[in-house]
Amino acid sequence: MLQKFLIPLFSLAIVGLHAQTSIIGFTPENAEKEIALEKEFESKLSAENLDAWMKRMAAEPHWVGTEYGRKNAEWMKNQFNSWGYDAKIETYHVLFPYPKTRVLELTAPTTYTAKLTPMAVEGDEYTAQGDALLPSYNAFSTDGDVEAELVFVNYGVPKDYEELDKLGIDVKGKIVIAKYYGSWRGIKPKLAAEKGAIGCIIYSDPKDDGYVKGDVYPKGPFKNKTGVQRGSVMDMPLYPGDVLTPGYPATKDAERLDREEAPTITKIPVLPISYEDAQPLLEALEGEVAPESWRGGLPITYHIGPGPAKVHLKLEFDWQLKPAHNVIATMKGTEFPDQWVLRGNHHDAWVHGASDPVSGMVALMEEARAIGELAKNGDKPRRTLVYAAWDAEEPGLIGSTEWVEDHIGVLQEKAIAYINTDGNGRGFLSAGGSHSLQAMVSEVAGAVTDPQREVSVKERKIASNLVDGGSKDFELYAVGSGSDYSPFIQHAGIASLNLGFGGENAGGEYHTIYDTYPNYKRFKDPDFAYGVALANVAGRISLRLANADVLPLEFGEWHNTVSGYLDEVIDETVTMRKAVEKHNQMVDKNAFELAADPKRPLVKPEKEKAVPYLDFAPVQNAMADLKTSIEKFNAADPSQLPPEKRQALNRQLMQVEQMLTSEKGLPRRPWYKHQIYAPGFYTGYGVKTLPGVREAIEQKSWKEAQEQIGVLAETLEGFDGHLQKMNAMF
């Protein structure tokens, strides 16, 4: 992205010469203080703490509702209190299924009973905890007992079903087997059910995170033949959080849906398995050989079926309300106690969760501890800091979602931003979120040194981009879903960030019994250097937000980015139009049939409806107006404002992200209010930017697309009005 705007926000010294004393949102004088403070903060970070705390927190399995999870929460609360925070536990009562019955059998043409049991490995005592380990399953699968022919559906995403359609293969009344990856896992049973399948098996193919990628655990970090990825299949693109209390908090006495009507529980039973258990099933399939891109790394010919393989899948869950314990630790701001900087990471794991989430949790704690020390020495933040350790993230962002739903009023009034972390690795800074924060994050990334190379984490990230043929600039990615920022940004309209390091810590331990302390120490961030770097980056961001004279939001980069999304969406219609025209020409020429092998199945393609021209002008005009307003805003000098006007300006800045939401929310999923970022309805975690418009186009719902252009334009005009109001303050 080319930077088309200057970023003068406040009268800054020239960055090149005085890089150390000019930061967005600070007067030169305060910038110097802030930089000194951050240096002090950095000096207090200790890798030893991260190591010791991980060992403690990941010593036993601690999914939501476990005794060890409760103990971790209590222990963290005490830690925060000892560091000078006002910490408490806020508990919600959320539906959580534990697997009672798991049966998967091949019943024809041969028989095989899936083992569904991981092996303990040498050198990792945690993997030998037997019954204490959570059995592998997909949370929020419905109960079920089904038997049917099997069909291999690749990753089980929309384009895979298009391929099956071409071959004339229908999954109606069948059980599908899909590979993990290619989308968020919950899409697979959702789509399978929409297509009429009655059961769904998900397995980890060795090509995706097993021996094809590298040596398997314990020799290397990748998935051995018994490893199974657990995970939620709740329909989070509809709404995350407790399935029985959509949009409101799951307090003890809350009114709850009947489980039978809970829309985010899957329609069909779904079970994850290992590649050892998948191989006999796949090997028993006949029919068409799977397309080349579908084939995995097992030593077999991948066939699609249906059948002759027939499988029996029986699942029963113990559906109980479990307590989800969020730890909330507050350090009141000295000047603006009613302006909150929120910072969170979840603490629940599927099993031990050394990497996910403990590696991120301990970085957050060390950050909080160091800031506590600064405070004890008299350097208290000007604004309030709120540190959170969320419970029940794994089953569906439940702890954070219930908390946001519980406190949405006060949050929309007082929150400045939410900074999220989750599992952390080694390598390159990955930062996503609200693009109004991009300029500030970029400055912080430029101030933190990479633990392995003698450059900033920003420079290293850019070098990595360059080598991969990517951007020359530091950019935030757009967030979809997959961690606790989702309720903050997408539901409450609070500017959010998601931070972590990675790229040099690949493995197959995710959500398996192998995500343990010894694994982390061997293959992830062995000396916790990147854990410290994460605390350093996130802590500096928190401190800048807490101490800035004017909140460090910048809209030039925001506008460049959103303009890019708009161009993409417009280009998409052009590409679609050309593709349909070409397809129809080919149909006219009968090219598909002539080119097809008569010995293989072919469903003759039909002509498609032409792609209409949409009127993007309302959004284009709103973006043009915004450009003018942003230029005007950037040209103004808030340092000239008297203190009370500056604070009024800050209060307006706190509202900006909410300007990007629409109360009606997205079509068919009103919980999602944000008009710039949302998880895809059919991608799950994968983001869709300008989601209302983009998804309507992708689904070829032209009327809805035009309507959503209107909604988006209205939203952007609202933001423009807000900016004009701010500009009028000068």
Place this chain on the structure above:
Amino acid sequence: MLQKFLIPLFSLAIVGLHAQTSIIGFTPENAEKEIALEKEFESKLSAENLDAWMKRMAAEPHWVGTEYGRKNAEWMKNQFNSWGYDAKIETYHVLFPYPKTRVLELTAPTTYTAKLTPMAVEGDEYTAQGDALLPSYNAFSTDGDVEAELVFVNYGVPKDYEELDKLGIDVKGKIVIAKYYGSWRGIKPKLAAEKGAIGCIIYSDPKDDGYVKGDVYPKGPFKNKTGVQRGSVMDMPLYPGDVLTPGYPATKDAERLDREEAPTITKIPVLPISYEDAQPLLEALEGEVAPESWRGGLPITYHIGPGPAKVHLKLEFDWQLKPAHNVIATMKGTEFPDQWVLRGNHHDAWVHGASDPVSGMVALMEEARAIGELAKNGDKPRRTLVYAAWDAEEPGLIGSTEWVEDHIGVLQEKAIAYINTDGNGRGFLSAGGSHSLQAMVSEVAGAVTDPQREVSVKERKIASNLVDGGSKDFELYAVGSGSDYSPFIQHAGIASLNLGFGGENAGGEYHTIYDTYPNYKRFKDPDFAYGVALANVAGRISLRLANADVLPLEFGEWHNTVSGYLDEVIDETVTMRKAVEKHNQMVDKNAFELAADPKRPLVKPEKEKAVPYLDFAPVQNAMADLKTSIEKFNAADPSQLPPEKRQALNRQLMQVEQMLTSEKGLPRRPWYKHQIYAPGFYTGYGVKTLPGVREAIEQKSWKEAQEQIGVLAETLEGFDGHLQKMNAMF
């Protein structure tokens, strides 16, 4: 390729309306006769003959020097004679190694002895012929007895060694193991030896033609775990044919090189193995995990090594002169007996060779038989037809090369064109060769009906192109090497074609004991419908060349095609220049190091020399002159010429392809004279167009590139002079 020229050669009726009565090179009157003749020819083609003949010829192994090969040659000679041809056997005495000793052992860190033995399979008695089957080996591997650490080198092509360089891995003193595919096999030991390796193992990875592609033999057509591809590793890009008689015929008493100095025998021992035998070797490798694109389909993590796997490879061959029996069958032309249309296919196989070469051989024979019938009925060709069945193609195009070298004088005087076929399959017409023949071949392809779809083979081919995103026109591909056209076009400068059907007959039988009659009947062209179609296409081409009033060469499409090659070569320098500039900028920024994982090996890339600007003007001007001359030629009307002038023109047309050769040949390989097409020095079979210029650029030999531009320009100017001479005849 857009057709920029009209094709008026001779006064043709409008093609759309009178498609049946206007063909290139014929007066309207003679065109009608020719079309009737071809119809008659087509009606005589019988699939039953192909079936019966394949069963006979592929009943036993028949590599060069075998008794069964000799019997096949004798039988074919008698067949040709019975059809009215004057057939004889021309025998050369060529070096051919038979494997005496084949030992391959893993000696560390565990031990394994390669089985090197294929299994007989149910339903295919031919695979149970035991000792009669030729052991798997690579012909023209040198003898050797080596032991060293093993290194996995992917396909063993130049870019793989670049990747190894980046990782700091050297193969000097090591034994390499390379996958089949990615290049012609002979490149692998050649390059390995250049890099200092002392031995080379080649194996068939299941990803390339085994279970990853589909079910394995006998369930399906792909390679089972014991299948091994035999094949020559002679350095054919230097020169093909007998290794001891470079450039001259291997007659009984010819002077021969000492075997020790024969430059086309490999420098290091090389052995092909099955994936069953490869797995223990690959599994024993440690070191870096192979890059993603290198990984095959075995259920292991692919490591590069070197070691700790150590292997012992011992190979000894029985080096003997063997008789190679070419069958040459001539039908004298009634009007122009000294103008020869040559048509050939090889008859030797590695084992039974049902597909390769017998499927093509029997199509050629049926074509010859049908033309013989026409002749018996009084429809003799105006020009002479020469049908050839080559021996010793498999070890290195030996039979055809020796014959061309033996008869080069008379061939360059009398040959009009050589039409080659080889193994044939099912699906789409694949036609390559001299682009002066493209317009004629396109007409013929439009006249032959596809056996499976009710359109011409041309229309079906174009439909396939369209679906694959390729050309909308019928185009000849440029020929490299890999079959018997090579000595004709590239050494003698005789216009050539290579024809076959394929695309719907994939399998892993190539050069294994599984290329048998039952395999062919199940998985290739079960009812020989495409064998008949091949006879139909090739026979019509032969007849048109034999009967045309003016030889059907067309230079407009030639010019378009060669202009495309020139654009490619020029673009290549631009692309290389930009890549070097970008690379050097990245080096300046230290981006490679910053982006690299410090825990993995990295050889820091150095700056590269800038790509100079070459002067392409000599070639561009020659092409411009040619365009003018070709337009003039196309505007002329040869039907107006008196008969003797027309024949003089034909004699000039026969010389055109020789105008595209240069007596000096290509740098470092003077046997290759053609300046437009050659096999790549480091690709083997893969073609390099404008080879002198292109390969110099690819090797960054800028001085040589500029010299070769001169050679190419001179050659093209010579062609232009020739055209001007022809134009002066009108």
